[in-house]
Amino acid sequence: MDETNASKIQYQYGLETRTIHAGSRPDPVTGARNTPIYQTTAYTFDDANHAADLFNLQTFGFIYSRLTNPTVAVLEERIANLEDGRAALCASSGHAAQFLTFFSLLNPGDEFIASQNLYGGSITQFTHSFKRLGWTCNFVDMTNVENIKSSISVKTKAIFLEVLANPGGVVIDLEAVAKIANGAGIPLIVDNTLATPFLCQPFKWGADLVLHSTTKFLSGHGTSLGGAIVESGMFDWVGNADKFPTMTEPDPAYHGLTFAETFGDFGFTMKARAVGLRDFGPCMSPANAFYTITGMETLHLRMLRHVENAQVVAEFLNSHNSVDWVSYAGLPKSPYYDLAKKYLPKGAGSVFTFGLKGGYEAGVKLVESTNLFSHLANVGDTRSLILHPASTTHRQLTDAQRDAAGAGPKVIRLSIGLETSDDLLYDLDQAMAQ
Amino acid sequence: MTPKVPSSLIYTDDYIEKILRGTRTIAIIGASANWVRPSSFVMKYLQGKGYQVLPVNPARAGEEILGSKCYANIAEIPDQIDMVDIFRSSESVGPVIDEILPIVVEKNIRVIWMQLGVRNDSAAMRAEAVGLQVVMDRCPKIEYGRLFGELSWSGVNSGVISSKRRRIG
Numbered sequence: 198m199d200e201t202n203a204s205k206i207q208y209q210y211g212l213e214t215r216t217i218h219a220g221s222r223p224d225p226v227t228g229a230r231n232t233p234i235y236q237t238t239a240y241t242f243d244d245a246n247h248a249a250d251l252f253n254l255q256t257f258g259f260i261y262s263r264l265t266n267p268t269v270a271v272l273e274e275r276i277a278n279l280e281d282g283r284a285a286l287c288a289s290s291g292h293a294a295q296f297l298t299f300f301s302l303l304n305p306g307d308e309f310i311a312s313q314n315l316y317g318g319s320i321t322q323f324t325h326s327f328k329r330l331g332w333t334c335n336f337v338d339m340t341n342v343e344n345i346k347s348s349i350s351v352k353t354k355a356i357f358l359e360v361l362a363n364p365g366g367v368v369i370d371l372e373a374v375a376k377i378a379n380g381a382g383i384p385l386i387v388d389n390t391l392a393t394p395f396l397c398q399p400f401k402w403g404a405d406l407v408l409h410s411t412t413k414f415l416s417g418h419g420t421s422l423g424g425a426i427v428e429s430g431m432f433d434w435v436g437n438a439d440k441f442p443t444m445t446e447p448d449p450a451y452h453g454l455t456f457a458e459t460f461g462d463f464g465f466t467m468k469a470r471a472v473g474l475r476d477f478g479p480c481m482s483p484a485n486a487f488y489t490i491t492g493m494e495t496l497h498l499r500m501l502r503h504v505e506n507a508q509v510v511a512e513f514l515n516s517h518n519s520v521d522w523v524s525y526a527g528l529p530k531s532p533y534y535d536l537a538k539k540y541l542p543k544g545a546g547s548v549f550t551f552g553l554k555g556g557y558e559a560g561v562k563l564v565e566s567t568n569l570f571s572h573l574a575n576v577g578d579t580r581s582l583i584l585h586p587a588s589t590t591h592r593q594l595t596d597a598q599r600d601a602a603g604a605g606p607k608v609i610r611l612s613i614g615l616e617t618s619d620d621l622l623y624d625l626d627q628a629m630a631q
Numbered sequence: 632m633t634p635k636v637p638s639s640l641i642y643t644d645d646y647i648e649k650i651l652r653g654t655r656t657i658a659i660i661g662a663s664a665n666w667v668r669p670s671s672f673v674m675k676y677l678q679g680k681g682y683q684v685l686p687v688n689p690a691r692a693g694e695e696i697l698g699s700k701c702y703a704n705i706a707e708i709p710d711q712i713d714m715v716d717i718f719r720s721s722e723s724v725g726p727v728i729d730e731i732l733p734i735v736v737e738k739n740i741r742v743i744w745m746q747l748g749v750r751n752d753s754a755a756m757r758a759e760a761v762g763l764q765v766v767m768d769r770c771p772k773i774e775y776g777r778l779f780g781e782l783s784w785s786g787v788n789s790g791v792i793s794s795k796r797r798r799i800g
């Protein structure tokens with residue numbers, strides 16, 4: 198009973214310890230302490246019966262690296278652990294993780310609601326490529342959560358948002374959106390790429406699935422593409438079976454097995470793996486998993502410096518003569534300051550936007566004039582990065598979509614790295630003077 | 632979302648691991664002859680790990696399930712039984728415990744295990760009162776896989792942190 202076992206509480210390790218240790222014990226055969234790169238395509242079976250059990254999902258084990266790989270599995274468990282989730286699945290990129298998530302949830306004709314403040318590539322994926330699969334995304338301004346309620350219909354199967362939105366500055370009221378999703382019996386999916394589990398753990402606020410582009414802060418060094426899906430294990434698929442036949446109806450390709458029933462609270466990741474990865478194939482390579490694992494071991498140290506430097510740069514720009522406005526939720530005048538204090542108490546991330554008084558021309562001049570900031574399309578690198586979203590990451594959007602996403606023509610996006618903060622101020626100052 | 636069953640039950644890894652290491656013979660109440668049912672997956676997996684698994688299901692009494700003779704009820708099982716794994720609804724657990732309590736000493740039963748989603752607090756208290764160890768709302772296959780590393784292969788968070796080599800299973 199509760200009382201009998203409650204007296205023997207399991208010791209809980211801290212986030213920093215888990216960032217280094219979760220998922221990776223020494224190799225059972227060799228004792229290798231670091232996670233080896235299992236650069237293999239396939240794995241031998243003990244006998245025909247073992248092979249059949251594996252293919253039927255009756256036992257756990259490795260078959261083929263499109264489905265599972267021991268190096269990738271270490272990364273999966275580590276991300277699941279850091280998010281306090283039940284299980285995780287890695288994919289070849291953040292976009293692949295998004296595709297696998299929606300493939301595992303939706304049938305043609307289904308709809309979902311997404312925040313209009315998203316990475317531009319996600320808006321494009323949801324608007325155009327998903328439409329060809331029969332999935333409709335309705336974009337909503339989630340800075341007022343009431344807008345979500347009026348957009349939910351019987352066809353709505355999920356709500357998707359970035360808690361700390363790319364290109365920056367906007368924080369969504371996660372707990373309020375989770376209540377709405379919960380009330381509607383649909384999962385809340387949070388892209389936690391820009392915050393990372395070090396700054397925000399969406400499951401604590403009621404999210405059901407967390408997605409990552411591990412390409413960014415998790416791998417952290419601009420070396421490796423990757424994505425992840427994490428499930429909380431708390432969503433009641435069976436109780437909402439009418440909406441999620443993909444989870445609750447017998448799967449013809451697995452002899453009538455039902456993922457929600459057979460795998461319970463890790464049924465979603467099993468479905469995304471055993472059907473999604475199996476049939477579409479966007480798996481993470483073991484080498485990329487290795488780089489990402491190694492990068493993640495310093496996540497807690499890096500994120501502290503990322504947010505510290507970002508705060509310094511944001512304050513500098515905020516009081517700079519050439520700067521019109523700064524959108525960083527760590528500045529007290531930001532409309533998202535209080536939400537950032539609640540959801541991102543250790544810092545409001547290191548990706549944000551600002552506008553120059555000189556407008557578009559001055560912005561273009563700036564991105565071409567930096568010496569330390571690299572002009573490229575990525576975020577979450579050790580190096581500081583600068584970009585003009587309207588002509589790059591958010592280029593495929595309409596003018597209205599760009600404005601709504603906070604990526605209008607005058608907007609400059611920064612991803613603040615780990616350099617000496619004075620050097621970053623010096624570089625921006627000299628570039629704005631050009 | 633709120634899960635079907637409140638999973639407020641806290642078992643330490645050590646408690647579960649000792650049960651799984653100390654058990655050789657498991658009676659499965661509600662064993663199914665249909666191989667795609669979860670109980671069949673669990674039975675086959677546990678057999679593969681070296682446990683002797685004894686299926687109990689009155690509708691299949693006398694037949695074989697996965698190579699083991701199926702019994703109509705637990706009292707009929709001639710062998711000693713370390714653990715009883717209950718694959719029935721939460722409400723049906725009470726009568727199952729009624730059947731088990733009189734034969735606890737005779738069969739040397741030490742553990743009552745209720746499957747994922749199965750929880751019956753009053754039945755559990757009656758079992759604990761006679762010295763039985765109880766686990767509710769867990770699956771022995773999942774717990775075995777979690778504690779001995781296999782579940783991590785599918786990206787499941789085992790919660791295990793250790794600088795010691797994994798024992799090979």
Ligand SMILES: Cc1ncc(COP(=O)(O)O)c(C=O)c1O
Binds near residue numbers: 293422575
């Ligand atoms: C917030 C966010 N989500 C998803 C993605 C897509 O990830 P990937 O480039 O790994 O496919 C990105 C990439 O910029 C991103 O910033």
